[in-house]
Each structure stands twice: as C-alpha cells, then as structure tokens.
Amino acid sequence: MGFLMQYTDKVLKHFTNSRNIGEILDADGVGNVGSPDCGDTLRVWIKVADEHLVDIKYKVFGCPAAVACCSMMIELAMGKHIDEAAELTDDQVAAALGGLPEQKYHCSNLAASGLYDAIMSYALKSHRQDKIVSLSVLVENTAIEGFSSEHGLSFWIEYGGKHILFDTGQSDLVAQNAKKLKVDLSQTDAIILSHGHYDHTGGLKAVLDEAPDAMIYLHPDAPKVRYSRKPPKPPRQISMPQACCQALSDAVPKGKVVYTPQPHRIYPGVMVTGAIPRITEYEDTGGAFYDDPEGTLADEIADDQALLIETPQGLVIILGCAHSGVVNTLHYAAKLSGQKRIYAVIGGMHLLNASAGRIEKTIEALKDYGVQKVAPCHCTGAETVEKIKTTFPEQYLACSAGTHIPL
Numbered sequence: 001m002g003f004l005m006q007y008t009d010k011v012l013k014h015f016t017n018s019r020n021i022g023e024i025l026d027a028d029g030v031g032n033v034g035s036p037d038c039g040d041t042l043r044v045w046i047k048v049a050d051e052h053l054v055d056i057k058y059k060v061f062g063c064p065a066a067v068a069c070c071s072m073m074i075e076l077a078m079g080k081h082i083d084e085a086a087e088l089t090d091d092q093v094a095a096a097l098g099g100l101p102e103q104k105y106h107c108s109n110l111a112a113s114g115l116y117d118a119i120m121s122y123a124l125k126s127h128r129q130d131k132i133v134s135l136s137v138l139v140e141n142t143a144i145e146g147f148s149s150e151h152g153l154s155f156w157i158e159y160g161g162k163h164i165l166f167d168t169g170q171s172d173l174v175a176q177n178a179k180k181l182k183v184d185l186s187q188t189d190a191i192i193l194s195h196g197h198y199d200h201t202g203g204l205k206a207v208l209d210e211a212p213d214a215m216i217y218l219h220p221d222a223p224k225v226r227y228s229r230k231p232p233k234p235p236r237q238i239s240m241p242q243a244c245c246q247a248l249s250d251a252v253p254k255g256k257v258v259y260t261p262q263p264h265r266i267y268p269g270v271m272v273t274g275a276i277p278r279i280t281e282y283e284d285t286g287g288a289f290y291d292d293p294e295g296t297l298a299d300e301i302a303d304d305q306a307l308l309i310e311t312p313q314g315l316v317i318i319l320g321c322a323h324s325g326v327v328n329t330l331h332y333a334a335k336l337s338g339q340k341r342i343y344a345v346i347g348g349m350h351l352l353n354a355s356a357g358r359i360e361k362t363i364e365a366l367k368d369y370g371v372q373k374v375a376p377c378h379c380t381g382a383e384t385v386e387k388i389k390t391t392f393p394e395q396y397l398a399c400s401a402g403t404h405i406p407l
C-alpha cells in the first residue's frame with residue numbers, strides 16, 4: 001500500500017467512496033477491458049434511454065487507482081449522450097483525478113476505455129428497427145449498360161434517414177454514375193473511406209465539391225503515401241491522390257473529419273470497425289504493398305476498415321478491399337455486434353492472389369456465419385467470385401455499377 005502515499009486526495013476520495021460498483025442485469029451494453037501487463041481487468045455495464053447514459057456500473061479487479069478511475073469516469077459520463085460519453089478518454093479521467101502516479105498510469109487507467117467498449121457494444125444491437133432503404137453501386141470494376149466502370153468501388157446507402165457514401169471510386173466517375181442513378185450526392189451526410197488506396201478515395205474531391213458539409217470518416221493512416229510493387233514493373237504509388245488529400249485537409253478545420261483508429265458509431269445502427277485485428281494465420285493484405293518505393297517497409301494497411309449496419313434482417317457488412325482479411329473482418333464484426341450470424345457481406349474481398357486454401361477457408365467462414373446475401377466484387381478475383389456463386393447460388397448477388405442491391 002506504499003503507493004497510497006503518491007495518490008492525490010481526489011484519487012483517495014474516489015477510492016474510499018467509490019461510486020456505482022456492481023452489475024446491471026438487463027444492461028444495454030457491456031464493456032470488457034484488461035491490462036495485459038499487470039492483470040487489472042474491468043467490466044462496465046450501461047443502461048441507455050433516449051441515447052443517454054442513465055446508469056453505469058462496473059466491477060474492477062485492480063489497485064486503488066483503477067477503482068478511483070472508474071468512480072471518476074462515472075462522475076464524468078453519467079447522464080451524457082452516448083456519443084459525447086464515447087469521446088471521454090483515459091487521459092481526461094486521470095486529469096480529473098489530479099493525475100496518477102507514473103507507474104499506475106497505464107495499468108490502472110482503463111475506465112474510459114471500458115465505457116467506450118460498452119457503448120460500442122450497445123451501438124449496433126439497439127437499432128434493428130431501421131431498414132436499408134437503398135444500397136446502390138456507384139462505382140465498380142464492371143457496369144451494367146448505360147453506366148461506366150473503373151477499377152474502384154463506391155456504394156450509396158440510405159438508412160435511418162441518412163445518406164451514406166462508402167468509398168468514392170478513383171475519379172469523378174462517382175458523380176457521373178450518381179446522376180444517372182438519380183442519386184443526389186449533395187445530400188451526402190457521411191463519407192466512409194474503407195482505406196486510403198486511390199481506387200477508393202480518388203473521387204473524394206468530386207464528392208466534396210457537391211457535398212461540402214458531409215462528415216468524413218477514415219483511419220488516421222489512410223492518407224499516407226504508399227506503393228505497390230510488381231517487378232519488373234516500376235513501383236507504383238497507390239496513395240490517395242494529392243487533390244483529395246488537400247480536400248481532406250481543408251475539411252479538418254471545419255470539424256468535418258473524424259479519424260477512426262478504433263470502432264466508431266456513426267449513426268444509430270451504423271458503425272465503422274476502425275482497425276481490424278489480424279487473427280487468422282492464413283490471411284494477409286493480399287498484395288505487394290509497401291510504404292516505400294524500394295519495398296523495404298511492408299504496408300500492413302492498418303487503415304482498412306469495414307462498415308457495419310444493423311437491419312431487421314440482421315447485420316450487413318460492407319467491405320472496401322478487406323485487406324485485413326475477410327475472415328478477420330467477419331470475426332471482428334461478430335464481436336462488435338455481439339451476433340453469431342451475419343446477414344449480408346458486400347464489397348471487395350481482395351482474393352485475387354490468394355491460395356486455394358485461403359479461399360476455401362473464406363467460403364467456410366461465410367457458411368459458418370450463415371450469410372444470406374453475398375455480393376463479392378471489385379478486387380475479389382473472377383475465379384473466387386465464380387466459386388462463391390456456385391457455393392451460394394441462392395445468396396449470391398451481382399454488384400456492378402448502376403445496380404441496386406436488394407437486401
């Protein structure tokens with residue numbers, strides 16, 4: 001208990017009179033976090049009404065500092081809107097306690113992270129009432145008659161009164177095809193960038209020209225410079241184009257850019273995954289991707305994220321390229337949503353260069369999750385698409401530019 005000497009009065013007060021220890025049996029969300037270094041673990045239960053935190057309880061196994069952090073977290077978060085509460089950080093909790101001893105800082109300071117986890121677990125399952133009104137393909141490698149195609153991807157989604165653009169293709173084709181589909185891009189509320197590759201972000205400027213007030217959600221690594229190498233061809237830069245990086249930087253001071261290194265709730269029932277944990281040993285990024293033209297620094301494409309949408313039929317997963325691996329993405333989506341079954345998987349699977357074994361395992365995972373609609377496209381690879389089509393004849397949906405995907 002020698003550490004007690006180093007605690008502020010506030011820490012000691014919150015430790016000795018800690019608030020809200022316990023459990024909520026009919027909780028709306030549950031969060032679990034642990035510190036691998038010292039074994040402190042925390043479980044947080046929340047009760048939500050009208051999008052506000054009406055009750056928070058926790059159980060913590062750790063030192064006085066861990067307990068005090070939880071107690072302070074409750075003081076800071078109770079009654080708040082869940083989006084506001086989700087912004088609370090562990091640093092803010094420590095600051096509100098007047099600081100923590102250096103050696104306690106990382107292990108004990110889990111309260112805001114635990115609350116965040118609980119809010120994210122609530123974010124999806126609470127909104128099964130909204131249907132996807134429309135899911136249209138604006139850009140894809142193929143197009144139906146009357147539409148143009150390019151190597152790239154962009155989906156238009158209408159859900160819960162919001163207009164969401166997932167990726168932007170590689171050029172202003174997104175705007176041309178949108179017009180033909182009678183999609184009004186000026187109504188865009190949110191632009192989700194699955195990752196920074198040019199074929200997903202190159203249309204960003206064209207979209208922002210029409211929808212300057214749209215919010216943009218991307219992982220902080222998405223704008224980085226990156227290359228693909230296919231010797232003997234010279235290395236090719238495949239980053240977000242300069243004009244789009246500029247449009248993105250211009251949107252930052254307007255408060256329109258949200259970086260999503262971790263899961264982020266965009267609207268009720270809509271979430272981006274942020275970085276996806278790489279768990280399977282048979283999945284990789286799917287190509288020769290590097291941070292440098294010489295090919296010495298592998299690009300893990302940490303910015304790869306998927307979009308999750310909760311619907312009355314079940315969970316819908318939208319993929320950009322799935323550089324994290326389709327199976328890793330399915331596992332993470334299941335964890336985040338708290339669901340064992342996945343209704344639909346739509347988008348690029350980047351299995352062009354994948355081994356037969358990996359493709360088999362991907363198909364197995366789609367079966368295991370009971371997927372009822374599957375629309376592999378973009379960089380999935382023709383052979384893999386064919387395999388998915390024959391394995392899932394009833395569930396398979398075509399996904400060319402100009403089509404509406406029926407869900």
Ligand SMILES: [Zn+2]
Pocket residue numbers: 195197321323
């Ligand atoms: Zn990519």
Ligand SMILES: [Zn+2]
Pocket residue numbers: 320321322348349350379
């Ligand atoms: Zn791809």
Ligand SMILES: [Zn+2]
Pocket residue numbers: 152153197199200320321348378379
């Ligand atoms: Zn791509």
